[in-house]
Structure formats: C-alpha cells, structure tokens
Amino acid sequence: QVQLVESGGGLVQAGGSLRLSCTASGRTFSSLAVGWFRQAPGKEREFVAVIAWSYGHTYYIDSVKGRFTIFRDNTENTVYLQMNNLSPEDTAVYYCAATYYRGRFNQAEAEYAYWGQGTQVTVSS
Numbered sequence: 001q002v003q004l005v006e007s008g009g010g011l012v013q014a015g016g017s018l019r020l021s022c023t024a025s026g027r028t029f030s031s032l033a034v035g036w037f038r039q040a041p042g043k044e045r046e047f048v049a050v051i052a053w054s055y056g057h058t059y060y061i062d063s064v065k066g067r068f069t070i071f072r073d074n075t076e077n078t079v080y081l082q083m084n085n086l087s088p089e090d091t092a093v094y095y096c097a098a099t100y101y102r103g104r105f106n107q108a109e110a111e112y113a114y115w116g117q118g119t120q121v122t123v124s125s
Contacts, residue, residue: 001026002114003121006096009119012086016123022096022116025042029072034079035099036070036093037109038121045095047107051079063089075077091120094109 008020022034035050049060049070059068069082079096097112106112 001076002032002098004098004114006094006116006118006119009094009117009121010049011122011124014087014123014125016086017082017084018086018121019085020096020119022081024077024098028077029079029098030099031107032098033109034046034070034072034096034098035037035105035112036081037112038090039118040092042052042065043092045109045111048094050083050105050107052101052105053079054101057105057114061107081093086121088123088125091121091123093120094118 003025004022012018033050033052035046038048039044039045051058051070067085072079095118096103096116098114099112
C-alpha cells in the first residue's frame with residue numbers, strides 16, 4: 001500500500017508561485033509514476049503532469065508547460081509541483097496520484113491506484 005499526503009496549497013495572487021509536495025509512506029516511489037491532477041469547481045478532474053520516479057522522465061499538459069515543473073527528491077521520498085506565473089484558471093483542488101510505471105505515461109485517472117486527499121490552490125486576479 002502507498003499513502004500519499006499533499007501539502008503546499010494556499011491563496012496566491014495572479015503571477016505568483018506555489019510549490020506543492022506529495023510525500024509517500026508505506027513504500028517508496030520506486031517503480032511508480034507520480035502524477036498531479038486538479039479539479040476546478042464545476043469541472044471534471046484533469047491530468048496536469050507526471051514523473052517516472054526511477055527515470056525522471058516527465059510529461060505536462062500544454063496549458064502548464066513552461067510554468068509548472070514536476071520533480072522529485074529521493075531523500076525525502078517526495079514529488080513536488082513547482083507552479084509559477086499562476087493564473088485564476090489554475091484555481092482548483094490539486095491531487096497527487098501514483099501508478100506503476102511500465103514505460104509510458106497515462107493521463108487517465110482510472111489508471112492511478114493511489115491518491116492523496118487533495119490540497120486547495122486559489123489564485124486571485
């Protein structure tokens with residue numbers, strides 16, 4: 001079993017930055033891909049970014065490329081999502097999720113077996 005705990009959400013003005021953290025307990029992230037999803041009010045949950053823990057490969061949706069960076073800290077067993085130049089459209093509950101990595105990334109939330117509880121990100125205009 002993998003337990004995921006997110007932190008780092010909050011309120012920020014447009015153009016500002018936040019860093020979200022996702023820490024695993026129960027096992028390491030080895031052999032897993034760790035992704036971030038978000039759900040805005042009234043919208044479906046959407047995939048944002050993912051990293052293959054053992055290889056460091058990453059993938060982002062177009063709307064966050066150049067603004068968000070996903071990276072890992074092996075010593076802390078933690079995946080981070082650095083979010084820069086935030087806009088009100090980024091307002092959502094952000095979730096981290098993990099799935100077994102088999103050489104390709106999957107954006108479908110049904111493929112992710114482990115989920116955190118979510119952290120709120122609010123960007124004011």
